[in-house]
Amino acid sequence: MSQLPMEQPILIPSNLPSIFDSILTLLLTIVLPLLALHLIHHDYQSFLRLGPGGTPSTPTGYLKIKLLSILSLRDPLRPLPIPPHFRPQTGHLRTLPKRRGPRPIIAGIAPQRQQSQRSSPSTYAALVARLRLLAQEPRNMLLERTSCFEKHSSGLFARTPITRTCGGEICHAHPSDGSMHLTLHPADVKVVIEAGWGERHPLARGGWFRRFVPREFVLVYAPREEADLEVLMEVVGAAVWWVSGLDVKGRGGEGDGEGERRREADVGEIRKAREENECWSCRVHGCGRRTVEGMVDDA
Structure with a gap:
């Protein structure tokens, strides 16, 4: 009676967690600033839509x-x-x-x-x-x-x-x-x-x-x-x-x-x-x- 071959363990590269960390850091570095800029731009446009008033309609x-x-x-x-x-x-x-x-x-x-x-x-x-x-x-x-x-x-x-x-x-x-x-x-x-x-x-x-x-x-x-x-x-x-x-x-x-x-x-x-x-x-x-x-x- 022949024996079934034993399953081989899955080997995870030892550097995989660091790869995930690098990708996450890269995404946060790019995505968060872009998201922040988008929100600021939208808020600034809302400020401009209020029209002229006591405060100049400028970035300052x-x-x-x-x-x-x-x-x-x-x-x-x-x-x-x-x-x-x-x-x-x-x-x-x-x-x-x-x-x-x-x-x-x-x-x-x-x-x-x-x-x-x-x-x-x-x-x-x-x-x-x-x-x-x-x-x-x-x-x-x-x-x-x-x-x-x-x-x-x-x-x-x-x-x-x-x-x-x-x-x-x-x-x-x-x-x-x-x-x-x-x-x-x-x-x-x-x-x-x-x-x-x-x-x-x-x-x-x-x-x-x-x-x-x-x-x-x-x-x-x-x-x-x-x-x-x-x-x-x-x-x-x-x-x-x-x-x-x-x-x-x-x-x-x-x-x-x-x-x-x-x-x-x-x-x-x-x-x-x-x-x-x-x-x-x-x-x-x-x-x-x-x-x-x-x-x-x-x-």
């Missing part, structure tokens, strides 16, 4: 924003705290109706833009008309000038600001989406967020970040219809009150008296509350006497 501007994003607000829907010593403790808004539907998608820091639920051209034109109506009423003591923050669209400025923003800027609208940036009393920021009409700017942290935007800087979502526009003008009225001390109630100001429009108690309290805050100088923001641009430019 992109790098600046990416570095700032590391320290930006993680929850822009968290209301701004009001210190116990802050005066006045209450803002201009008492309540706002709840905004219908979900919040829009927001992208970017500077520029910060709304990606969904944008204004139609006619709705944005109506918003611009309402803002200009405020500026055209002499008793409001407002100016329309190139935004100190955006530098590519117009904004409303207080002739005699009592709250220090960049050059006295109150608000500016974005032609690309219809949203607005404005500065509000912290209590009004809370009302706007809780009613679903806006959110804090990612850099609105106060302290060192004041060189970029005020601590009370807010993005208000674009109006979608006439009802939205009415609410937004109430918010604009609150911004005018906070920066200039004027109570315009979001209207052109017709039919009301000077006593109703500038409430000295409010002006005194706001001015006192801001005395020790960091100055918002045009030197820091690079703003100044610029050529006036229409709010509908570059739409």
Whole structure:
């Protein structure tokens, strides 16, 4: 009876693990950098698609924003705290109706833009008309000038600001989406967020970040219809009150008296509350006497 031949053992080259290590190292060396470059390129293109804003649309501007994003607000829907010593403790808004539907998608820091639920051209034109109506009423003591923050669209400025923003800027609208940036009393920021009409700017942290935007800087979502526009003008009225001390109630100001429009108690309290805050100088923001641009430019 013949014996079956014994199976020969499979011999594995002793250098095979090192070959695998070399191949893996080569793949990681080539693939990971290419993947990283692809992701950076895609992110940079997304930055460019936000359009012109306060930050130049350049690689340097992109790098600046990416570095700032590391320290930006993680929850822009968290209301701004009001210190116990802050005066006045209450803002201009008492309540706002709840905004219908979900919040829009927001992208970017500077520029910060709304990606969904944008204004139609006619709705944005109506918003611009309402803002200009405020500026055209002499008793409001407002100016329309190139935004100190955006530098590519117009904004409303207080002739005699009592709250220090960049050059006295109150608000500016974005032609690309219809949203607005404005500065509000912290209590009004809370009302706007809780009613679903806006959110804090990612850099609105106060302290060192004041060189970029005020601590009370807010993005208000674009109006979608006439009802939205009415609410937004109430918010604009609150911004005018906070920066200039004027109570315009979001209207052109017709039919009301000077006593109703500038409430000295409010002006005194706001001015006192801001005395020790960091100055918002045009030197820091690079703003100044610029050529006036229409709010509908570059739409």
